[in-house]
Amino acid sequence: xxxxxxxxxxxxxxxxxxxxxxxxxxxxxxxxxxxxxxxxxxxxxxxxxxxxxxxxxxxxxxxxxxxxxxxxxxxxxxxxxxxxxxxxxxxxxxxxxxxxxxxxxxxxxxxx
Amino acid sequence: xxxxxxxxxxxxxxxxxxxxxxxxxxxxxxxxxxxxxxxxxxxxxxxxxxxxxxxxxxxxxxxxxxxxxxxxxxxxxxxxxxxxxxxxxxxxxxxxxxxxxxxxxxxxxxxxxx
Numbered sequence: 001x002x003x004x005x006x007x008x009x010x011x012x013x014x015x016x017x018x019x020x021x022x023x024x025x026x027x028x029x030x031x032x033x034x035x036x037x038x039x040x041x042x043x044x045x046x047x048x049x050x051x052x053x054x055x056x057x058x059x060x061x062x063x064x065x066x067x068x069x070x071x072x073x074x075x076x077x078x079x080x081x082x083x084x085x086x087x088x089x090x091x092x093x094x095x096x097x098x099x100x101x102x103x104x105x106x107x108x109x110x111x112x
Numbered sequence: 113x114x115x116x117x118x119x120x121x122x123x124x125x126x127x128x129x130x131x132x133x134x135x136x137x138x139x140x141x142x143x144x145x146x147x148x149x150x151x152x153x154x155x156x157x158x159x160x161x162x163x164x165x166x167x168x169x170x171x172x173x174x175x176x177x178x179x180x181x182x183x184x185x186x187x188x189x190x191x192x193x194x195x196x197x198x199x200x201x202x203x204x205x206x207x208x209x210x211x212x213x214x215x216x217x218x219x220x221x222x223x224x225x226x
Contacts, residue, residue: 034214034215036217041219041220041222042219042220043116043118043202043204043217043218043219043220044155044202044217045217046214046215046216046217049214089154089155098143098160098206098208098209098210098213098215099157099160099168100155100157100215102154102155102156103154104153104154105152105154
Protein backbone atom coordinates (compact mmCIF):
# COMPACT_ATOMS: atom_id res chain seq x y z
CA UNK A 1 0.00 0.00 0.00
CA UNK A 2 1.68 3.18 -1.22
CA UNK A 3 1.19 5.91 1.35
CA UNK A 4 2.87 8.57 -0.80
CA UNK A 5 2.16 8.69 -4.52
CA UNK A 6 3.49 10.70 -7.40
CA UNK A 7 1.15 9.87 -10.23
CA UNK A 8 3.17 11.47 -13.02
CA UNK A 9 6.30 9.45 -13.76
CA UNK A 10 7.61 12.18 -16.05
CA UNK A 11 7.10 15.84 -16.92
CA UNK A 12 8.55 17.88 -19.78
CA UNK A 13 8.67 21.69 -19.55
CA UNK A 14 10.17 24.48 -21.65
CA UNK A 15 12.97 26.53 -20.10
CA UNK A 16 11.62 29.65 -18.37
CA UNK A 17 8.17 28.16 -17.81
CA UNK A 18 6.69 26.86 -14.57
CA UNK A 19 7.16 23.23 -13.53
CA UNK A 20 4.49 21.78 -11.25
CA UNK A 21 5.14 18.44 -9.60
CA UNK A 22 2.37 16.79 -7.63
CA UNK A 23 2.25 14.39 -4.72
CA UNK A 24 -0.64 12.73 -2.86
CA UNK A 25 -0.58 10.96 0.48
CA UNK A 26 -3.01 8.77 2.38
CA UNK A 27 -1.67 8.69 5.95
CA UNK A 28 -3.25 11.49 7.98
CA UNK A 29 -0.52 11.09 10.62
CA UNK A 30 2.09 12.59 8.28
CA UNK A 31 2.91 16.08 9.48
CA UNK A 32 6.09 17.00 7.64
CA UNK A 33 6.72 16.89 3.92
CA UNK A 34 9.91 17.25 1.94
CA UNK A 35 11.00 17.42 -1.67
CA UNK A 36 14.26 15.88 -2.82
CA UNK A 37 15.99 16.15 -6.17
CA UNK A 38 18.10 13.28 -7.50
CA UNK A 39 20.59 13.16 -10.33
CA UNK A 40 21.71 9.78 -11.69
CA UNK A 41 24.43 8.09 -9.60
CA UNK A 42 24.00 10.63 -6.77
CA UNK A 43 22.10 10.62 -3.51
CA UNK A 44 18.91 12.66 -3.11
CA UNK A 45 19.50 16.35 -2.39
CA UNK A 46 17.12 18.12 -0.01
CA UNK A 47 15.24 20.96 -1.73
CA UNK A 48 12.45 22.31 0.42
CA UNK A 49 10.10 21.20 3.18
CA UNK A 50 6.79 22.17 4.74
CA UNK A 51 5.19 21.50 8.08
CA UNK A 52 1.53 20.57 8.26
CA UNK A 53 0.80 23.80 10.16
CA UNK A 54 1.58 25.77 6.99
CA UNK A 55 0.06 25.74 3.53
CA UNK A 56 2.93 27.34 1.64
CA UNK A 57 6.70 27.58 1.87
CA UNK A 58 8.91 29.44 -0.55
CA UNK A 59 12.66 29.33 -1.18
CA UNK A 60 13.91 31.18 -4.21
CA UNK A 61 12.54 29.57 -7.36
CA UNK A 62 10.95 26.73 -5.36
CA UNK A 63 7.55 26.88 -3.66
CA UNK A 64 5.77 24.01 -1.98
CA UNK A 65 2.01 24.10 -1.43
CA UNK A 66 0.19 21.84 1.00
CA UNK A 67 -3.55 21.11 0.91
CA UNK A 68 -4.21 19.01 4.00
CA UNK A 69 -7.89 18.46 3.34
CA UNK A 70 -7.05 16.97 -0.06
CA UNK A 71 -3.89 15.27 1.25
CA UNK A 72 -2.03 16.82 -1.65
CA UNK A 73 1.17 18.77 -2.04
CA UNK A 74 2.85 20.31 -5.04
CA UNK A 75 6.24 21.74 -5.89
CA UNK A 76 6.40 24.76 -8.19
CA UNK A 77 9.64 25.69 -9.90
CA UNK A 78 9.65 29.13 -11.54
CA UNK A 79 11.38 29.78 -13.86
CA UNK A 80 12.47 26.28 -14.83
CA UNK A 81 16.07 25.84 -15.92
CA UNK A 82 17.77 22.99 -17.83
CA UNK A 83 19.82 22.23 -14.69
CA UNK A 84 16.56 21.39 -12.91
CA UNK A 85 16.27 18.25 -15.04
CA UNK A 86 16.35 15.40 -12.52
CA UNK A 87 14.09 12.99 -10.66
CA UNK A 88 12.07 14.67 -7.92
CA UNK A 89 10.86 12.70 -4.92
CA UNK A 90 8.34 13.87 -2.38
CA UNK A 91 8.65 12.36 1.08
CA UNK A 92 6.62 12.46 4.27
CA UNK A 93 7.26 11.80 7.94
CA UNK A 94 5.43 12.00 11.21
CA UNK A 95 3.64 8.74 11.65
CA UNK A 96 6.74 7.25 13.29
CA UNK A 97 9.50 9.68 14.15
CA UNK A 98 11.69 10.88 11.31
CA UNK A 99 11.23 7.86 9.07
CA UNK A 100 10.74 9.10 5.54
CA UNK A 101 8.22 7.52 3.22
CA UNK A 102 9.02 8.40 -0.37
CA UNK A 103 6.82 8.72 -3.40
CA UNK A 104 7.80 6.96 -6.61
CA UNK A 105 9.44 10.01 -8.15
CA UNK A 106 8.77 12.24 -11.16
CA UNK A 107 11.39 12.71 -13.86
CA UNK A 108 11.47 16.38 -14.86
CA UNK A 109 12.98 17.35 -18.20
CA UNK A 110 13.48 21.05 -18.86
CA UNK A 111 14.09 21.74 -22.54
CA UNK A 112 16.29 24.69 -23.58
CA UNK B 113 29.18 21.49 5.79
CA UNK B 114 26.20 19.32 4.85
CA UNK B 115 28.20 16.44 3.44
CA UNK B 116 27.62 12.76 4.01
CA UNK B 117 30.33 10.57 2.49
CA UNK B 118 30.04 6.93 1.53
CA UNK B 119 32.65 4.39 0.51
CA UNK B 120 33.08 2.59 -1.73
CA UNK B 121 31.20 4.17 -4.64
CA UNK B 122 30.89 0.83 -6.39
CA UNK B 123 31.14 -2.71 -5.06
CA UNK B 124 30.91 -6.05 -6.83
CA UNK B 125 30.77 -9.09 -4.60
CA UNK B 126 30.02 -12.77 -4.88
CA UNK B 127 27.33 -14.48 -2.86
CA UNK B 128 29.88 -15.98 -0.47
CA UNK B 129 31.82 -12.77 0.17
CA UNK B 130 31.81 -10.57 3.25
CA UNK B 131 32.08 -6.85 2.66
CA UNK B 132 31.23 -3.60 4.45
CA UNK B 133 29.79 -0.28 3.35
CA UNK B 134 30.90 2.84 5.22
CA UNK B 135 29.19 6.16 5.87
CA UNK B 136 30.55 9.24 7.62
CA UNK B 137 29.16 12.65 8.58
CA UNK B 138 30.70 15.51 10.53
CA UNK B 139 27.62 17.66 11.02
CA UNK B 140 27.08 16.57 14.60
CA UNK B 141 23.93 14.72 13.58
CA UNK B 142 22.67 12.15 16.10
CA UNK B 143 20.46 10.10 13.77
CA UNK B 144 21.77 8.05 10.87
CA UNK B 145 19.92 5.93 8.34
CA UNK B 146 20.47 3.21 5.76
CA UNK B 147 18.19 3.12 2.70
CA UNK B 148 18.08 0.73 -0.24
CA UNK B 149 17.06 1.97 -3.69
CA UNK B 150 16.34 -0.29 -6.63
CA UNK B 151 16.27 1.07 -10.18
CA UNK B 152 13.29 3.34 -10.92
CA UNK B 153 12.01 2.93 -7.35
CA UNK B 154 12.04 5.27 -4.35
CA UNK B 155 14.47 4.78 -1.46
CA UNK B 156 13.27 2.28 1.14
CA UNK B 157 14.29 2.59 4.77
CA UNK B 158 16.35 -0.27 6.21
CA UNK B 159 17.74 0.87 9.57
CA UNK B 160 17.73 3.93 11.83
CA UNK B 161 20.33 4.68 14.48
CA UNK B 162 19.59 7.30 17.09
CA UNK B 163 22.36 8.34 19.47
CA UNK B 164 24.40 5.34 18.27
CA UNK B 165 21.68 2.85 19.18
CA UNK B 166 19.63 0.90 16.66
CA UNK B 167 16.10 2.23 16.95
CA UNK B 168 14.43 0.90 13.83
CA UNK B 169 15.01 -2.25 11.79
CA UNK B 170 12.53 -2.48 8.95
CA UNK B 171 12.45 -6.29 8.90
CA UNK B 172 15.72 -6.45 7.01
CA UNK B 173 17.23 -9.94 6.48
CA UNK B 174 20.09 -10.84 8.82
CA UNK B 175 22.56 -10.97 5.94
CA UNK B 176 22.60 -7.17 6.38
CA UNK B 177 24.16 -6.16 9.70
CA UNK B 178 24.39 -2.48 10.65
CA UNK B 179 26.90 -1.03 13.08
CA UNK B 180 27.38 2.46 14.53
CA UNK B 181 30.89 2.65 16.04
CA UNK B 182 30.49 6.32 16.99
CA UNK B 183 28.25 9.28 16.32
CA UNK B 184 29.96 10.10 13.01
CA UNK B 185 30.23 6.64 11.49
CA UNK B 186 27.76 4.09 10.23
CA UNK B 187 28.66 0.75 8.69
CA UNK B 188 26.62 -1.87 6.88
CA UNK B 189 28.17 -5.34 6.97
CA UNK B 190 27.18 -7.64 4.13
CA UNK B 191 27.38 -11.44 4.13
CA UNK B 192 25.92 -14.15 1.92
CA UNK B 193 23.97 -11.70 -0.21
CA UNK B 194 21.68 -12.68 -3.06
CA UNK B 195 21.66 -11.22 -6.59
CA UNK B 196 18.35 -9.48 -5.79
CA UNK B 197 20.22 -7.45 -3.14
CA UNK B 198 21.93 -5.56 -5.95
CA UNK B 199 20.89 -1.92 -5.51
CA UNK B 200 22.05 1.57 -4.58
CA UNK B 201 22.60 1.77 -0.82
CA UNK B 202 22.13 5.24 0.58
CA UNK B 203 23.19 6.60 3.94
CA UNK B 204 21.55 9.67 5.45
CA UNK B 205 21.79 11.68 8.63
CA UNK B 206 19.68 14.21 10.51
CA UNK B 207 20.00 16.26 13.67
CA UNK B 208 17.77 13.87 15.54
CA UNK B 209 15.13 11.22 15.14
CA UNK B 210 12.09 13.41 15.75
CA UNK B 211 9.95 14.33 12.80
CA UNK B 212 10.56 17.55 10.95
CA UNK B 213 14.31 17.35 10.62
CA UNK B 214 15.78 17.24 7.14
CA UNK B 215 17.75 14.18 6.21
CA UNK B 216 20.95 14.69 4.25
CA UNK B 217 21.94 11.87 1.94
CA UNK B 218 25.28 10.59 0.79
CA UNK B 219 25.99 9.73 -2.87
CA UNK B 220 25.36 6.03 -2.28
CA UNK B 221 27.21 2.79 -2.92
CA UNK B 222 26.20 0.91 -6.05
CA UNK B 223 26.28 -2.76 -5.06
CA UNK B 224 26.26 -5.63 -7.55
CA UNK B 225 25.97 -9.19 -6.24
CA UNK B 226 27.10 -11.84 -8.72
